[in-house]
Amino acid sequence: MATIENRSRFVVTVANRDDLLKTFPHSKRADAMAYVRQLSNEQGFKPKLSRENNNFIVRFREVGHPELALPASSMEEAVAIKMRIEGERATGLFIDYGKGRTVTLANLLVRYAKEHLPRLKSFETMGYVVNGFLRDAGVAPVDMAKALADHPNPHPTVKQTFKKRKAAKEVVRTPSGAADFLRKPFSAVVPDDINDYIDERCQSVSEATVDRELDLLASVCNLAIETWRIPLQSNLSPMKGVRRPRYFNERDRRLRTGEEARLLELAAAEDRDSSIERRLEELMKADRYASSAAPTKYKRKNIIAAARRRFEAEALATYDHVPTLEAYVQFQLMTAARLSEGINLLWKHVDLEAQTAFLPETKNGRPRTLPLRSHLVQLLKELPRTSERVFAQLTRDGLRKAWGRINAAMGLEGEERLRIHDLRHEAISRTAEAGANLPGGFSLVELQAFSGHRDVRMLLRYAHLSATSLAKRLDAAFGDAQQTYVHRGVRRLAKGASVSLAQIINAPAETNATAAADAPMTDGDSEPSRPAAHQPPVRFKLVMGGRS
Structure with a gap:
């Protein structure tokens, strides 16, 4: 009616x-x-x-x-x-286009934080971004702990590990004055609103940070249109036509001569200090309990300080060295695991006899099995099994602080600083380079299985490291009369050759040219080939199994 x-x-x-x-x-x-x-x-x-x-x-x-x-x-x-x-x-x-006029983009961000974010493994990180947007727009932030508690089906990992943090004294995020468009009705938001935000935001943070924020806005807009059924008359998301910032932040930091030895030496020193501290806390347990009954904070501190002086020598003489950080660094260098994959690794997923470590959930949502080299297996055997986690003595905050001290001790600053993720890059690079010393080498597909990248295109930055092994395989293929033959002036790659057609097609141009130029002119028959001076020109066409 x-x-x-x-x-x-x-x-x-x-x-x-x-x-x-x-x-x-x-x-x-x-x-x-x-x-x-x-x-x-x-x-x-x-x-x-x-x-x-x-x-x-x-x-x-x-x-x-x-x-x-x-x-x-x-x-x-x-x-x-x-x-x-x-x-x-x-x-x-x-079609009810009126819905888009009744809600603002800020309203959709709040709904996104409450209904969708708890389903994601990145719940906590993305929650900070959402609340940063809301604060900039002058809208009350979302209580993320309550959003998680109220959600009917949160991500299992988030549900188990999320802890409500104390409010920070200082706001880490640089506020933006161009976020007013978030208070506009959803149907009234246009690409120029977001482009103005991008121009202003790029003045205070990196282009990569802005791009990640735009990913969040795009996700909210798509969810609103496709799932929440809030249609727009233009039938286009406000993100359609947005000019994303251009940037190149691919990092190629490799360990230089002497850095690995120094890194392991400092990691061992960190393990020594933490082992002594754990032993000291064991000896001070009674004093810790007694200090809790002290009437003032000043007296509590005095009791603890006196206990530390009394037990320091005994702790130094009786501590058990646990090489947790050293083993973690070696684990990263030998397996190319991501930071969280190593930190959260459980003993029940490690098979030292089979030399494997199973990761039931990775960044891309797929499980993966890591190969453990024999030297790494020996290091893991030295770790105590006092917890479900393999690296039980390491926490994210503890690792971050220890890594900062290591960089300071090595005198690394700015872009020269080593990041924990650089160890993963180093591990993949070493594996690609090691393939040059093997008869078959490692292809990008094999590197993908090792690194756990979902898309092989992410490994193209390592392609040049595999070129040497591919060149050797090309030499072997074209130098073997059983693997090539000439038919109608075209050199063909025989079926069952040691190098595949796909590898040759994807090889760098200079590798193909070199291999073709060095390949001997033989037709693969028992009769000897004619002298080079009398041979007609031979065209090279790489065809598997004699089919063009």
Whole structure:
């Protein structure tokens, strides 16, 4: 059922007396009538009460459909809207574009944080970004702990590991003054709003940071349109047409001469200090308990300080060295595991006899099995099994602080600083280089299995490291008369050759050219080939199994 409501203002006028003109809202008709009576009875004027008739609401209430209210500027327009909507609903063609005008982009961010983010493994990190957007727009942030607790189906890892953190004294995020567009209705947000934000935001943070924030906005817009069914008249997301910042931040930091030895030496020193500290805490256990009963913080500190001095020598003499950080560094260098994959590795997923470590969940959502070299197996055997985690003594915060001290001790600053993720890059690079010393080498597909990248294109940065091994295989293939033959002036690669056609096609151009130039001119028959001076030109066409 549809109704048309006249919400135009009431107007009271008196001929030739503009100073007595007065308007009233549509809901104040009684006040307008009272004013008419006042002018007529008390002042003797002849007032006229009229209506502007320029503001109408067409309201639809129908079973099976959400309530809908659409504005119109005249009765004729209101009637036309009523007939059009009723016709579209009758034929099933109705699309409610009004939804996009009733919610702001900030409202959608709040809904995204409460309904969608708890399903993601990156819940905590993305929650910081969402609340950063909301604060910049002047909107109250979302209580992420409550959002997780209220969600019916959160990510299992997040549900087990999330801990509510204390509010930081200082805001780490650099605020943006161009986030006002988040308070606009969703249907009113246009690409220029977001482009202005990008230009302003890039002045204070890196382009890569801005790009990740845009990924979040794109996810919210797509979810709103495709899942929450909030259609837009343009049928385009506000992100369509946004000019993303261009940047290149691929890092190629390798360990230089002597850095690995120094890194392991400092990691062993960190393990020594932490082992001594753990032993000291064991000896001070009774004093820790006694200090909790001290009446003041000052006395508690004095009790602990005295206990440390009393047990320091004994702790130094009786501690057990646990090479946790040293083993972790070696683990990263030998397996190319990601930071969290190593930190969260469980003993139940490690098989030292089979030399494997199973990762049930990785960054790309797929499981992976890591090969463990024999030297690494020996290091892992030295670690105590006092916890489910292999590297039980390491936490993210502890690792970050220890890594900072190691960089400072090595004198590495700025872009020269070593990052923990650089160990993964080093491990993949070493594996690619090691393939040059093997008869078959390692292809990019084999490197993909080792690194755990979901897309082989992510490994193209390592392709040049595999070129040497591929060149050797090309030499072997084209130098063996059993692997190539000439047919109609075209050199063909025999079926079962030691190098595949796909590898040759994907090889660097200079490798193909070199291999082709060095390949001997033989047709593979028992008869000797003609002298080179009398041979006709031979075209090289790489065809598997004699088929073009």
